[in-house]
Amino acid sequence: MKKRLLATTLAALLAVTSLAACGAKTDKTDTQTTGASSAAETTKAAAGTSASTGGKVTLNLSWWGNQTRNDVTKKAVDLYMSQNPDVDIKVEFTDWSGYWDKLSAMAAGGNLPDIVQMDYSYLNQYQKSGQLADLSEFISTGTIDTTKISESIIESGSIDGKCYAISLGSNAPMMLYDKAIVEKAGVTIPDQMTMDQLYDISKTIYEKTGTKALYDGGINMMQIMARANGSHLFDELTTGKEDSMKIYFNTMEKFAKADFSISADLLAEKNPDVVETKPIIDSSTWNDFLLSNQYISVSKTAGRDLGITMFPTITDSKSQPIYLKPSMFFSVAESSKNKEAAAKFLDWFVNSTEANDILLAERGIPVNSAVADAIKPKADEISQHVFDYVAKVSEVATPIDAPDPSGKGEVEALGKTVVEAVRYGDATADAAIGQFVPEAKKILEEAAK
Incomplete structure (x- = not known):
């Protein structure tokens, strides 16, 4: 009981601190903060590296997850940088509990990472506060190719007819x-x-x-x-x-x-x-x-x-x-000074078979139908279970709720x-x-x- 009371007290103190930093309308899932650096340090780093420097475009990419996701994501990012030597991507991950505290503190300072892993339940909040860039222009110009992506996936990341997030996969x-x-x-x-x-x-x-x-x-x-x-x-x-x-x-x-x-x-x-x-x-x-x-x-x-x-x-x-849920949205911060470069990375992340050969559905079954077909035979037995389960759910799923x-x-x-x-x-x-x-x-x- 003492453990529980202590944990509850600490959680309450952290919640108050985070709310004070972000304003009364900022939402969070949990209050435990983890990761390689504090929110303040991350905010400072983002502010210092979001612009083009030394002829290179520097992008900051943040996501939540575990060590498995961290390993495959970093490997994919390294591949992208090897293919695009004019782009330097600085990465950071945090577990789910700490991610939203860190992100809300960065948002309060106007210094979100250029590319942000976004969740369906938080999309409405961050869009309403003007933190997310409209990706529609990059879709219309073909910078982000959506020809092999279901329109329902694009709609799931859209609000009032504008797209603010692209899902990397589908899950249930x-x-x-x-x-x-x-x-x-x-x-x-x-x-x-x-x-x-x-x-x-x-x-x-x-x-x-x-x-x-x-x-x-x-x-x-x-x-x-x-x-x-x-x-x-x-x-x-x-x-x-x-x-x-x-x-x-x-x-x-x-x-x-x-x-x-x-x-x-x-x-x-x-x-x-x-x-x-x-x-x-x-x-x-x-x-x-x-x-x-x-x-x-x-x-x-x-x-x-x-x-x-x-x-x-x-x-x-x-x-x-x-229901089927868009899995692991990615958004571009409105504060980013390199929106087009960020959009190009998202296009590669979603549509590249090379990238998804590395990720192998860790964030969900790829939304690009051609990519999903290409990587399924390469997936190990564990990953095959996910492909089969999502296929089974798709036969009976009803429409997902509106964004929270x-x-x-x-x-x-x-x-x-x-x-x-x-x-x-x-x-x-x-x-x-x-x-x-x-x-x-x-x-x-x-x-x-």
Whole structure:
């Protein structure tokens, strides 16, 4: 309990600091900052290297991820620089938790990296604050070639008819499971189970193997539950509607009380937001919830055979909740002094078979159809699983929700706090609903002003 209180206090202090730096409307997913340098140092570096120097164009490129993504991205960037000796690209990566804190601090100073890895959930926020360059002109001139890219992909990175982000790949929400543990328990995992089935299967696995289960407590699961209920999370929260959150928190409480669920203390210690410490890695749990592009790094880190199934739905669902998501958008900063050079790199990153031979779908299945066809036979067995899963999802997927509204980061942070209270038994489902929905509504109202 002391650990939890300390972590919560530190998180709150960091959140206040970041908000003070970025303004009241700046959203964040988490408050833990990691990486090679501080946000201030990175901002200073960006300011000093974004212009052309010594006959070379210098670009700054930032992304979030893990060591696997870092390695392949740097290798691809090195190849690009070898082919374009007049371009020098300075790279930096941070894990998901620290990335958005660092980016928001840089945005506040008007010094975003020239090329920014962007997420669908943050696109609306950064575009509205004028931080992202309009890529439409580079698409219309052919600097960024989109002839082999589905129009829906371009639209997913567009707001009000202008494109602000290009997706490198497509992915989908998935549940990961340990095949050996599942086989030992003698259970079969369907392509998509209901929450009731997940509960029963988790109970059987624990009784047969002693391995515990994880019920996802993040905003992705909230959105899946709302979609299964025939709605959309932020549509409900904006109006103060509780229907889908009743399903979500009642299910959360049911799993939290079950002997077969991983304890709140151990889950906090593991930090499932970081690949290397996810509880499935050391078999603390038999399952995990993530996006399909993370499968490669998680599987390689675990070093054993992991299966994939779709996010669970609810019994008597009103619609199929699974969807395809544009994976790992890349945007050009409006503050960049080398927008055209940045656009040329994005064109190569998305459309080059050479680049994607290195990346091998680590950020999702390539959006360029010709590139996807070219690299699939070259992908290893682990990567082939991702190709097959995305293909399976594409057969049943329903349209993705609209980009998340301003205030999403604060709503997500609130959700984590309320979910933690339920996990520890400090709040009932009813109390959680009574706190989360009206507070989320207020956050969204304030952010929209």
